[in-house]
Amino acid sequence: YTITNEIGRGGMGAVFEAVRHDRDFEQRVAVKLTDSTFLSDEFLRRFNNERQILANLEHPNIVRLFDGGILPNQTPYFVMEYVEGAAINRYCREESVDLEEKLNLFLQVCAAVQHAHQQLIVHRDLKPSNILVTKNGQVKLLDFGIAKTLNAGAQTQTVNAPHTPAYASPEQIKGETITTLSDVYSLGVILYELLTGQTPAEIYRASELGLPQAICETDPKPPSVAFSSKFKVQSSRPDAETSENDEQRTANIEQTTNPKSKTQNPKSLRGDLDTIVLKALRKEKEQRYASVEQFTEDIKNYLNNLPVKAHPQSFEYRAAKFIRRNRLAVSLASIAVILIIGGVVAAVWQSFEARRHQQIAEQRFDQVRKIANSLIFDYHDEISKLEGTTKLREKLVVDAVNYLNAVSQEAGDNAELLKETAIAYRKIGDVQGKPYTTNLGKLDEALISYQKSADLLEKAVTLAPADSALKDELLKSYDALAQAVSRSGDKPAASRIIEKAIALGEQIPAAEKSFEQTLFLLQMRVTLGDVGENTPKKLEVYQLALADAEALYPSRGNDAALLRLLLKLNQRTGSALLWLGENEERKGNGETAHDYYRQALERHRQALEYIKIFASLNPDERTNRRRMFVGYINVAEALIKLWDYHEALKNLEIASDMNRASRKADPDDRESMLEEVYLIKNKQEILAAQGNPDEALKEINRGLDLAEQYLRLEPSNIDALWWVCRHSVDAIKLLREQKKEKEIDKYQQIFLKFENIYKDKSGKNWDGIS
Numbered sequence: 001y002t003i004t005n006e007i008g009r010g011g012m013g014a015v016f017e018a019v020r021h022d023r024d025f026e027q028r029v030a031v032k033l034t035d036s037t038f039l040s041d042e043f044l045r046r047f048n049n050e051r052q053i054l055a056n057l058e059h060p061n062i063v064r065l066f067d068g069g070i071l072p073n074q075t076p077y078f079v080m081e082y083v084e085g086a087a088i089n090r091y092c093r094e095e096s097v098d099l100e101e102k103l104n105l106f107l108q109v110c111a112a113v114q115h116a117h118q119q120l121i122v123h124r125d126l127k128p129s130n131i132l133v134t135k136n137g138q139v140k141l142l143d144f145g146i147a148k149t150l151n152a153g154a155q156t157q158t159v160n161a162p163h164t165p166a167y168a169s170p171e172q173i174k175g176e177t178i179t180t181l182s183d184v185y186s187l188g189v190i191l192y193e194l195l196t197g198q199t200p201a202e203i204y205r206a207s208e209l210g211l212p213q214a215i216c217e218t219d220p221k222p223p224s225v226a227f228s229s230k231f232k233v234q235s236s237r238p239d240a241e242t243s244e245n246d247e248q249r250t251a252n253i254e255q256t257t258n259p260k261s262k263t264q265n266p267k268s269l270r271g272d273l274d275t276i277v278l279k280a281l282r283k284e285k286e287q288r289y290a291s292v293e294q295f296t297e298d299i300k301n302y303l304n305n306l307p308v309k310a311h312p313q314s315f316e317y318r319a320a321k322f323i324r325r326n327r328l329a330v331s332l333a334s335i336a337v338i339l340i341i342g343g344v345v346a347a348v349w350q351s352f353e354a355r356r357h358q359q360i361a362e363q364r365f366d367q368v369r370k371i372a373n374s375l376i377f378d379y380h381d382e383i384s385k386l387e388g389t390t391k392l393r394e395k396l397v398v399d400a401v402n403y404l405n406a407v408s409q410e411a412g413d414n415a416e417l418l419k420e421t422a423i424a425y426r427k428i429g430d431v432q433g434k435p436y437t438t439n440l441g442k443l444d445e446a447l448i449s450y451q452k453s454a455d456l457l458e459k460a461v462t463l464a465p466a467d468s469a470l471k472d473e474l475l476k477s478y479d480a481l482a483q484a485v486s487r488s489g490d491k492p493a494a495s496r497i498i499e500k501a502i503a504l505g506e507q508i509p510a511a512e513k514s515f516e517q518t519l520f521l522l523q524m525r526v527t528l529g530d531v532g533e534n535t536p537k538k539l540e541v542y543q544l545a546l547a548d549a550e551a552l553y554p555s556r557g558n559d560a561a562l563l564r565l566l567l568k569l570n571q572r573t574g575s576a577l578l579w580l581g582e583n584e585e586r587k588g589n590g591e592t593a594h595d596y597y598r599q600a601l602e603r604h605r606q607a608l609e610y611i612k613i614f615a616s617l618n619p620d621e622r623t624n625r626r627r628m629f630v631g632y633i634n635v636a637e638a639l640i641k642l643w644d645y646h647e648a649l650k651n652l653e654i655a656s657d658m659n660r661a662s663r664k665a666d667p668d669d670r671e672s673m674l675e676e677v678y679l680i681k682n683k684q685e686i687l688a689a690q691g692n693p694d695e696a697l698k699e700i701n702r703g704l705d706l707a708e709q710y711l712r713l714e715p716s717n718i719d720a721l722w723w724v725c726r727h728s729v730d731a732i733k734l735l736r737e738q739k740k741e742k743e744i745d746k747y748q749q750i751f752l753k754f755e756n757i758y759k760d761k762s763g764k765n766w767d768g769i770s
Helices: 041-056 088-094 099-118 170-174 181-196 211-217 223-235 247-257 272-280 292-303 315-351 355-383 390-410 415-433 443-463 468-487 491-506 515-531 535-552 560-586 590-617 621-641 645-665 671-689 693-713 718-737 741-762
Strands: 002-010 013-022 025-034 065-070 076-081 085-087 131-134 139-141
Touching: 025 041, 041 065, 041 076, 085 088, 088 099, 088 131, 088 181, 099 139, 099 181, 099 292, 099 590, 170 181, 170 211, 181 223, 181 272, 181 292, 223 272, 272 292, 415 443, 415 468, 443 468, 468 491, 468 515, 491 515, 515 535, 515 560, 535 560, 560 590, 560 621, 590 621, 621 645, 621 671, 645 671, 671 693, 671 718, 693 718, 718 741
Parallel strands: none
Antiparallel strands: 002 013, 013 025, 025 076, 065 076, 085 131, 131 139
């Protein structure tokens, strides 16, 4: 490592910018180096403790540890990720960050601190200068120099521990026992400062010497009051910009008068944000948020216009929140449905009127088109973001299908109208039965809608072959249709659809291919792998596509579509590796199987990291929760194969919490039922491996009940049929190992019944692998 620049210096050492030279490999890094004059035993212990803590933390919002060692003069050092950014308070000030952006940045900080707490680590020195924000808006938490690993009692002493008084909690000031709640307090101070522009001394209205006492004894004003009074003082001082001591005040005036800033109006802080911040700053730690996760949840609730838990949950408060959250979408959707019904009737009737009414009919038809498009493309998409709206979406689908069936007869040779109608059919198919998303579980109806969408777009492309937008939409409809056909069991038909899509995409010249088109063709290759029967071939397809997608990541790392594709490719690659491992294990090749399982675990963990990055960019909490569920359960499945049941259970518990939240939020969402069945499979495998066959059998019976319940709602779903067979076979195997032959007959009958149905639907015997 060659030192190139000093980044910062503290009381006992410094951090330098450096370049790593390793043959042809170069990398910018940050090197933390001690001052040799401070090499006491306590300092060395603290320095090594920071290095070990960083080694145990892997999170996109925490600075990464690369290396470490000891110089010839016995001076220790360690090498970290180099972060080019500004302290979070400076970043918000200089970039004129608005209120929503500030809260989203703060959520990234909370995610990093929560990860540390999950590893039983308290930071103890949270402050803006330890939180950097990069140019692309990514937060990086650093300086774990005085962090502490919690003991078995989840607490630690602060006696004689260094800290920054301005951001320290009352218990740290007093030298009392602390927990993770001390970090919650520090986060509250940071959020207060970001929202109001006030320093801790201004928050507590105290001098630097009097600040420790004020932190322990003085209650801060609500942020909205503090901000309002500060704005009035600043606004009344026209000479603030020329004062040598008023640089901070000038910056705050600029922020509050910037039209982009939502904090210029104290009303935006009044109410929920006041309540959230003041709860985090309670003197009694037991009265603060019980965890960073709860703190985070309340901020997300505020951003999503949901009731915050820190606020008294009166009927009036919750009702006001509900109305504010749903008023526009539900009201407009209801009006639009009424208008569509009346408008369609009028349009169809007028189309058969005499020629003298033709112009009036055409005008009315265009009006109905606009209303219908608003319903399908705007209102429905907004409603779909709300929890528990599956039934409302179903009503919209029924009305929209009636409209589309009428309008498709009128489309004729109008390519634009054909496109609009086709996209609408595809969106309806998503609601009816798109795999792996919130849907109504009506796969048969989804197949009809997707086929209509593809047929209409094929016709539109024939009419306007030079229109690349039409080809893009046709590719999307082919992909949706192929996935639905695959889930119905007809994988050869799905393969033929994908091959048509790839052939269409290859017609676009490379020089004219957009980034989005490149991504979509990669996605089609993934889908082609999904419907394949040959696992080694599937793995080859996934790995080639993954290499192509990873090549795009350095330049487009914040692109949501690319992140979505990368996480999917890592998941598919991991699953294919697991299947190959199972095949090798059946052959008795344990060492080869183990190697496949280790590779699978690596892929699934990488997928989970991409999911977390994607979630930080995407505010759709419900979609993120489903992706996180899949990520954690995939990691658990690989850990089970490697016999690491303790870690597997940790991941399964997280996945289980997410599934419960999904089912509670929307009981009509049938996809979460299948996810629960998948979860049960992994739980019972661990129970059986740990010598609890009776408990394992209870889980198997629960999985069977859920899968059969799903099949009563949607008999054609091939995944549900597969799971009934799988759980039946697992029960037979478990009972056979216990020599309980008399109980086996029940499960054999279930298996034979559903295996025949599975064979009829898929055209092949159930083998337990696919």
